[in-house]
Amino acid sequence: MTGTNWAGNLTYGASALLEPASVDELCEVVAAEPVVRGLGSRHSFNRIADTSGVQVSVAKLPALVEVDESAREVTVSAGLRYGELVEELDRAGWALHNLASLPHISVAGAIATGTHGSGDHNGSLASSVAALELVTGDGSVLTVRRGDTDFAGMVVSLGCLGIVTKVTLDIVPTFQVRQDVYEGVSWESIAANLDAITASAYSVSMFTDWGDAGAGQAWLKSRADVTPPADFFGAAPATRELHPLPDESAEFTTKQLGAPGVWWDRLPHFRLGFTPSNGEELQTEYLVPRFHALAAIDAVRSLAPAIRPHLFVSELRTIAADDLWLSPSHDLDCLAIHFTWRMHVPEVTALLPALDDALSPYAARPHWGKVFTSDRDRLDAAYPRIAEFRSLADRLDPTGTFRNEQTSGWLGRV
Ligand SMILES: Cc1cc2nc3c(=O)[nH]c(=O)nc-3n(C[C@H](O)[C@H](O)[C@H](O)COP(=O)(O)OP(=O)(O)OC[C@H]3O[C@@H](n4cnc5c(N)ncnc54)[C@H](O)[C@@H]3O)c2cc1C
Numbered sequence: 251m252t253g254t255n256w257a258g259n260l261t262y263g264a265s266a267l268l269e270p271a272s273v274d275e276l277c278e279v280v281a282a283e284p285v286v287r288g289l290g291s292r293h294s295f296n297r298i299a300d301t302s303g304v305q306v307s308v309a310k311l312p313a314l315v316e317v318d319e320s321a322r323e324v325t326v327s328a329g330l331r332y333g334e335l336v337e338e339l340d341r342a343g344w345a346l347h348n349l350a351s352l353p354h355i356s357v358a359g360a361i362a363t364g365t366h367g368s369g370d371h372n373g374s375l376a377s378s379v380a381a382l383e384l385v386t387g388d389g390s391v392l393t394v395r396r397g398d399t400d401f402a403g404m405v406v407s408l409g410c411l412g413i414v415t416k417v418t419l420d421i422v423p424t425f426q427v428r429q430d431v432y433e434g435v436s437w438e439s440i441a442a443n444l445d446a447i448t449a450s451a452y453s454v455s456m457f458t459d460w461g462d463a464g465a466g467q468a469w470l471k472s473r474a475d476v477t478p479p480a481d482f483f484g485a486a487p488a489t490r491e492l493h494p495l496p497d498e499s500a501e502f503t504t505k506q507l508g509a510p511g512v513w514w515d516r517l518p519h520f521r522l523g524f525t526p527s528n529g530e531e532l533q534t535e536y537l538v539p540r541f542h543a544l545a546a547i548d549a550v551r552s553l554a555p556a557i558r559p560h561l562f563v564s565e566l567r568t569i570a571a572d573d574l575w576l577s578p579s580h581d582l583d584c585l586a587i588h589f590t591w592r593m594h595v596p597e598v599t600a601l602l603p604a605l606d607d608a609l610s611p612y613a614a615r616p617h618w619g620k621v622f623t624s625d626r627d628r629l630d631a632a633y634p635r636i637a638e639f640r641s642l643a644d645r646l647d648p649t650g651t652f653r654n655e656q657t658s659g660w661l662g663r664v
Pocket residue numbers: 256257287288289290291292293294295298299300308328329350351352355356357358359360361362363364365366367408409410412413414415526527533617619620
């Protein structure tokens with residue numbers, strides 16, 4: 251046993267956790283062990299990072315943050331958490347285009363699941379991957395770069411292709427961001443203005459409990475020189491700092507009230523030095539194409555009486571399309587409908603099939619790192635390149651070193 255995931259809802263069944271200190275040592279481990287799986291910072295809520303063999307973490311490989319200004323890229327060791335690389339990158343005058351709601355997750359783990367932040371023009375974190383280095387099942391090192399054959403299949407890998415050791419990411423010049431929170435966007439206003447709402451800042455997140463009042467909070471992250479609106483589609487600017495959960499302290503959240511700050515201290519909702527969110531929670535998220543966004547919101551609202559007793563809060567945000575085969579935003583600009591559940595495991599588990607049924611008519615794709623019940627047929631229908639991924643995985647990993655029960659079920663690999 252190798253402990254639990256971050257949320258504590260799973261105890262991993264792996265026989266050991268190995269933490270090689272060099273790539274050579276990692277290659278020996280992978281060549282010697284019959285069944286292996288990469289483990290990042292344990293923030294996934296399902297068994298995607300579990301295995302019947304050994305888990306391998308790359309967190310102890312030498313730390314690397316190497317900026318190539320002329321290529322506008324940074325190469326980082328894959329086990330770094332975003333929070334561990336952002337300050338160094340910023341000191342060099344550079345930034346990542348976006349971050350997830352928390353900086354505590356590893357780069358390798360985030361890109362393997364298609365993790366995203368928010369913003370109409372912001373692709374998932376995986377969309378900024380320019381190159382990857384990984385150790386494949388026979389213990390050899392493979393490097394792939396954007397434009398190479400199959401590269402688009404290799405970034406959102408669900409951990410199935412090998413152990414990622416280095417990741418090269420696109421960078422942009424460092425920038426300052428202000429965060430402004432508004433209270434009270436009604437469902438009527440969302441229905442009438444959704445596109446204008448999500449277009450109104452660099453990144454927009456709305457938080458709702460699916461009650462009749464609509465979204466209790468809208469968080470706008472804008473370039474610092476932008477003047478935010480006095481009236482936000484009927485919502486008023488907050489006059490104090492807020493947490494997405496009304497009863498939680500805002501000391502855990504990134505600064506609001508328009509105070510300008512560096513990108514890495516405003517794009518996540520939660521500050522690195524604090525435990526994010528409520529802790530005891532489960533999460534589910536579906537990405538739906540923008541053209542189905544309002545119908546999908548209505549479908550979830552119809553389940554509100556069943557959802558609300560088990561929910562802390564839901565978040566609505568947008569993600570730009572990318573070309574990565576297993577990315578939940580593959581080829582489509584999306585609205586993400588996220589659920590932070592109370593740790594009501596039996597009740598949430600019982601509710602998930604109804605949520606899946608409600609959203610599947612809208613071509614919904616589940617977040618790979620969260621809890622969901624979409625079966626293989628639904629995933630096959632939702633991901634047009636999934637068969638190509640299956641054959642890529644069979645080619646790169648013919649002996650099944652990186653298979654696990656969870657991903658084999660989703661992909662139909664036996
Ligand atoms: C509080 C909280 C907030 C979150 N917020 C967001 C959010 O804003 N947006 C969002 O999209 N998601 C969010 N998530 C989900 C989270 O980003 C994903 O679950 C992500 O995959 C976690 O990364 P990790 O490093 O913990 O990976 P793990 O959970 O440890 O592993 C995830 C996958 O990555 C693989 N992997 C890890 N390391 C390697 C490696 N070196 N080589 C190959 N494969 C590897 C694993 O095998 C597994 O398949 C949140 C989760 C939590 C707990």
